Amino acid sequence: MxxxxxxxxxxxxxxxxxxxxxxxxxxxxxxxxxxxxxxxxxxxxxxxxxxxxxxxxxxxxxxxxxxxxxxxxxxxxxxxxxxxxxxxxxxxxxxxxxxxxxxxxxxxxxxxETPRCEWEQIPLAYAMDTLAMPLGWGELEQPVAVNVGNPHAIFFVDDCDAVPLDQLGPEIEHDAVFPERVNVNVATVVDRQTIRLRVWERGVGQTRACGTGACATAVAAMRRKLVDREVTVHLPGGPLTIAWREDGGITMTGGxxxxxxxxxxxxxxx
Known part of the structure; x- marks a missing residue:
């Protein structure tokens, strides 16, 4: 057929x-x-x-x-x-x-829907601070964990383009601390309204764009008070506008x- x-x-x-x-x-x-x-x-x-x-x-x-x-x-x-x-x-x-x-x-x-940030909601294998996880893999340390319908770990770095994501992405994705595996985001905050982002997507690898990754990264940056409540996230494939409203919901806009x-x-x- x-x-x-x-x-x-x-x-x-x-x-x-x-x-x-x-x-x-x-x-x-x-x-x-x-x-x-x-x-x-x-x-x-x-x-x-x-x-x-x-x-x-x-x-x-x-x-x-x-x-x-x-x-x-x-x-x-x-x-x-x-x-x-x-x-x-x-x-x-x-x-x-x-x-x-x-x-x-x-x-x-x-x-x-409203992002979930408690350790058991990500989920993680055991309790820890999801705003600065006390873990590291190579040069990537202390990620923020956010679930926006699927689990994400977000690392803020000086230059996201310099991170060997092909090497570190699969290692982090399959780490036992993430029982459902995890999407790995490396982000650079440019200013209060702008973030650059690369994503290793679980089960896929590096992608030109990841919508939930952009949302999770924006939420992570907002939780750390690095950016305003609306930002443009620039991925290799193009920009997405992410707004985290006061009622907790997230709006993502793009082509x-x-x-x-x-x-x-x-x-x-x-």
């Missing part, structure tokens, strides 16, 4: 979107099928595979599979892409919480793009 797909990206963080709201997939999506589709040499290729399903409580339900085939809770850039695809204000249910999208002039905004559409034979990847 042939299945249609939509290829999209948010600032270079790219996705395969399978819309199963009206026509169900031929079979339950396995981690192996997700990994095969995501392979950039023998599949379609993507950072994340997105499946849209019907929902009784939202416009749709979004399921997210990383490049390694593992299912994860949230993806900010993918949420913006889905918001663009839906073409109207929407509520999107994920395993990381309910997200709301609105469309602006060439951009999509996502309303995320999203549909690249192309196509179809594939399901049995070729099952």
């Amino acid at each position: 042939r299945v249609e797909f939509i290829k999209m990206h948010g600032l270079g963080n790219d996705f395969i979107v399978l819309d199963a709201r009206e026509n169900a997939l031929p079979a339950a999506l396995t981690n192996e099928t997700a990994r095969a589709l995501a392979d950039r040499h023998t599949g379609i290729g993507c950072d994340q595979l997105i499946v849209l399903e019907p929902s009784d409580s939202a416009t749709c339900r979004m399921r997210i599979y990383n490049h390694d085939g593992g299912e994860v809770e949230a993806c900010g850039n993918a949420t913006r892409a889905v918001g663009l695809l839906l073409g109207e204000p929407a509520r999107i249910a994920t395993s990381g919480g309910m997200l709301e999208t609105t469309l602006g002039d060439g951009v999509v905004s996502v309303e995320l 999203a793009t549909e690249s192309f559409r196509g179809s594939f034979e399901w049995d070729d990847f099952a």
Whole structure:
């Protein structure tokens, strides 16, 4: 059976979107099928595979599979892409919480739920201060831990471009202190309104952009009183505007793009 797909990206963080709201997939999506589709040499290729399903409580339900085939809770850039695809204000249910999208002039905004900062909410393997974790890996020390639907560790450094993220990223991602693994962010605060950021995404590797990483990093910088309550986060793929409101919610605004559409034979990847 042939299945249609939509290829999209948010600032270079790219996705395969399978819309199963009206026509169900031929079979339950396995981690192996997700990994095969995501392979950039023998599949379609993507950072994340997105499946849209019907929902009784939202416009749709979004399921997210990383490049390694593992299912994860949230993806900010993918949420913006889905918001663009839906073409109207929407509520999107994920395993990381309910997200709301609105469309602006060439951009999509996502309303995320209140960030979680307690050690057991990240989660961490044992209790510790999440504002300055007493841990270090090489040159990276004392990260801030934030959960914005998925777990992030944020390191503030003088020059994020100088950090060997390909080496330290996988080591930190798989450290036993993070029982669900972790996304690794290295950030440089430029001024009160500007942050530069690189992200090692769990199950993916380095990405051109990570929406939840930008949100988590902005929250971490705000918790440390390094920046104002609204900042522009510059990632390799482009900028995102992040605002942490007084009511606790986060708004992320940035671009999203549909690249192309196509179809594939399901049995070729099952």
